[in-house]
Amino acid sequence: MKLEHNKRKYIGFVVLVYFIFFTLSISSELKVTTINGKDYIDLNEIVKTYGGTSGKDEISKYPFWIINGHRVVFSTNTPTVSVDSKIVHLKLTPIERDGNLFLGNEFLKEVFPLLNIKYEKVEKEKVASNEDNNIEQKETQGDIVKTKVDISYDLIRITFEGTMVTFSEVKKSNNAIIVRLPRGKLEIKEVNLGEGIATKISTDSTLKEMTVFLDVNFKSFETVKLKNPERFVLLLKGSGQKTSILKEESKGENKQQNFPDRPFEKKRNSILVVIDPGHGGNDTGAIAKSGIMEKDLTLLYSTKLKEALEKEGIDVILTRNSDTFILLKERTSIANFNKADLFISIHFNSSPFKNVKGSESYIMSKDASDLWSKELAEKENAQPSGEGETKGEINLILWNLAQNQYLVESASVAGELQESLNQFFGTKDRGVRQAPFAVLEGAMMPAILLEVCFLSNQEESLLVKDDKFIDNVISSIKAPILRFKERNAPPVNN
Amino acid sequence: MLRQLTISLLLICSLISCNRTPTVETSQEVSTQDVVTEGKKEFFLLYPSSVDQKFHPYSVFLEENENKSLFIKELIESLLKEIPEEPLSNPFGEGSELRAVYLLDDRSVVLDLNSKVVQDGGVENEMFKLYGIINSINYNLPQVERFKVIIDGQERETFIGHIDTSDFIPAEKSMNSDATK
Numbered sequence: 001m002k003l004e005h006n007k008r009k010y011i012g013f014v015v016l017v018y019f020i021f022f023t024l025s026i027s028s029e030l031k032v033t034t035i036n037g038k039d040y041i042d043l044n045e046i047v048k049t050y051g052g053t054s055g056k057d058e059i060s061k062y063p064f065w066i067i068n069g070h071r072v073v074f075s076t077n078t079p080t081v082s083v084d085s086k087i088v089h090l091k092l093t094p095i096e097r098d099g100n101l102f103l104g105n106e107f108l109k110e111v112f113p114l115l116n117i118k119y120e121k122v123e124k125e126k127v128a129s130n131e132d133n134n135i136e137q138k139e140t141q142g143d144i145v146k147t148k149v150d151i152s153y154d155l156i157r158i159t160f161e162g163t164m165v166t167f168s169e170v171k172k173s174n175n176a177i178i179v180r181l182p183r184g185k186l187e188i189k190e191v192n193l194g195e196g197i198a199t200k201i202s203t204d205s206t207l208k209e210m211t212v213f214l215d216v217n218f219k220s221f222e223t224v225k226l227k228n229p230e231r232f233v234l235l236l237k238g239s240g241q242k243t244s245i246l247k248e249e250s251k252g253e254n255k256q257q258n259f260p261d262r263p264f265e266k267k268r269n270s271i272l273v274v275i276d277p278g279h280g281g282n283d284t285g286a287i288a289k290s291g292i293m294e295k296d297l298t299l300l301y302s303t304k305l306k307e308a309l310e311k312e313g314i315d316v317i318l319t320r321n322s323d324t325f326i327l328l329k330e331r332t333s334i335a336n337f338n339k340a341d342l343f344i345s346i347h348f349n350s351s352p353f354k355n356v357k358g359s360e361s362y363i364m365s366k367d368a369s370d371l372w373s374k375e376l377a378e379k380e381n382a383q384p385s386g387e388g389e390t391k392g393e394i395n396l397i398l399w400n401l402a403q404n405q406y407l408v409e410s411a412s413v414a415g416e417l418q419e420s421l422n423q424f425f426g427t428k429d430r431g432v433r434q435a436p437f438a439v440l441e442g443a444m445m446p447a448i449l450l451e452v453c454f455l456s457n458q459e460e461s462l463l464v465k466d467d468k469f470i471d472n473v474i475s476s477i478k479a480p481i482l483r484f485k486e487r488n489a490p491p492v493n494n
Numbered sequence: 495m496l497r498q499l500t501i502s503l504l505l506i507c508s509l510i511s512c513n514r515t516p517t518v519e520t521s522q523e524v525s526t527q528d529v530v531t532e533g534k535k536e537f538f539l540l541y542p543s544s545v546d547q548k549f550h551p552y553s554v555f556l557e558e559n560e561n562k563s564l565f566i567k568e569l570i571e572s573l574l575k576e577i578p579e580e581p582l583s584n585p586f587g588e589g590s591e592l593r594a595v596y597l598l599d600d601r602s603v604v605l606d607l608n609s610k611v612v613q614d615g616g617v618e619n620e621m622f623k624l625y626g627i628i629n630s631i632n633y634n635l636p637q638v639e640r641f642k643v644i645i646d647g648q649e650r651e652t653f654i655g656h657i658d659t660s661d662f663i664p665a666e667k668s669m670n671s672d673a674t675k
């Protein structure tokens with residue numbers, strides 16, 4: 001027993017000696033230099049201590065450091081470094097002085113984990129160099145973990161993006177799932193999810209722990225780790241049944257108009273179209289020479305289209321009905337949450353060619369979808385747990401692949417819209433065009449981005465506010481949507 | 495116990511030796527990178543045409559540089575400033591600049607552009623600018639196929655309000671005219 005005690009004492013002593021030696025040896029090398037009242041470390045000092053090679057990039061003249069097979073390139077104009085394929089934002093812009101590069105202290109904490117260097121070493125160095133704790137506090141404040149919540153039919157996807165998020169801990173209790181980050185702080189504080197799979201997301205006061213409160217339709221969850229950038233995805237799956245319980249107490253104050261407690265109740269023999277008036281708020285979109293802004297026109301035309309479709313018995317939700325900016329992913333989430341049959345984002349175009357006129361329809365890019373699908377398949381640790389998940393769920397691991405399975409239908413509706421508008425404008429068919437549009441990516445239904453006409457064309461920019469022109473455009477858009485309804489609305493007697 | 499002591503001592507020794515490592519030598523990568531072949535070679539910039547609003551090749555003579563980053567920089571700087579004959583057009587406004595190129599591996603590149611590039615809205619402007627750059631690189635260096643665009647060193651959700659630039663994207667080959675085949 002005594003021997004065991006002595007043994008422990010001896011181990012403790014060795015650890016202490018090692019710790020002191022370790023911290024002193026590093027602190028003697030990693031000198032902190034104060035520039036303009038802020039603490040910096042010379043890159044040469046870091047290279048001396050941790051090894052690797054440094055030099056200057058021939059093209060950008062930016063300094064770089066190659067270490068443990070990683071390449072770090074520093075910008076001297078912006079607080080940014082690239083570590084392999086990852087862009088890391090720093091708190092302080094690196095400073096070049098007398099041929100040496102000085103990096104803000106936080107660099108060590110931000111970048112070392114990406115280089116397989118344990119930054120605990122640096123923490124110890126800080127203790128040894130008698131820096132006050134405030135500095136450390138300031139540093140962690142900059143270490144934000146980006147958090148995104150995407151809502152689909154029967155699935156909620158919460159994505160955490162940041163250094164070491166893949167080491168997050170997940171625990172499930174009776175009615176909640178708790179995610180604890182190994183480092184950094186959560187970006188969001190509270191999100192109301194209505195009801196169904198989960199009611200609400202909240203975070204603790206340290207912003208390190210997130211609690212997702214589960215609801216009656218919750219069935220199972222899984223986590224997925226993704227690289228480049230480092231992401232941790234929590235997928236909450238529902239039971240596939242619409243909830244019948246309406247919780248009065250869950251009716252929140254901050255609830256968005258389009259995120260009510262339950263998805264929109266469609267008429268039995270109709271379809272639901274979500275119309276997205278492009279841009280809004282500070283995002284003006286294109287501006288015509290006359291000063292007309294795209295964001296105002298998109299709202300005007302979307303409102304008119306809503307009225308016209310409702311007269312035909314089609315249910316319509318607008319993603320915004322005032323001059324406010326809504327995140328692009330939120331617009332798609334509104335369509336997914338309400339189980340829309342069709343999503344149309346309305347825009348007005350602008351081209352360097354002033355003679356170009358007429359309408360254009362766009363859908364998601366096949367090339368981009370192919371690249372992302374390939375990358376998802378290649379990601380060595382993209383490991384959905386395999387228990388009967390659908391193609392849609394797998395695609396939602398990467399939100400930007402959700403539209404993939406609706407591409408054919410999207411192309412067909414876009415083609416019909418294009419044809420109808422070409423007839424009105426008297427323009428020749430330029431075909432449906434494709435690109436990775438942020439507003440279409442997560443849509444779990446046919447989704448189209450429609451460019452009504454060109455604000456850069458003088459003739460069209462003078463017509464856009466003309467009532468007759470508007471009526472004609474709306475009728476041209478309405479016709480193919482009515483045909484879509486005929487194909488997709490459930491029969492009356494069903 | 496002896497094992498733990500040995501490990502501790504080894505760690506201490508490795509740290510001492512690490513601290514004594516002489517200052518960095520010039521990296522091999524730098525010394526082999528800067529190889530410039532004599533003379534110029536024909537390359538193609540992709541500019542949109544007012545006839546079909548697709549990209550058409552426009553011939554330029556540039557120094558053939560084995561350093562891919564340097565070559566991409568030269569190519570894009572040329573794309574930003576050249577004035578092609580009609581019906582082709584340069585969609586980039588005055589003051590548009592490429593700030594830096596980070597070639598990450600053989601197939602992935604990060605392009606840091608300045609904010610002048612993203613000034614005019616409208617999808618067609620956006621596509622001509624973004625894919626003018628991306629498709630031109632991919633056309634001349636087909637092995638480079640993943641592009642991430644940042645503006646003034648910062649990541650953005652979209653390039654000019656529509657196209658997702660938060661992730662790597664490929665060239666959009668559907669925008670290239672038959673003349674590029």
Ligand SMILES: [Zn+2]
Pocket residue numbers: 278279285286294347348616617655656
């Ligand atoms: Zn727009």
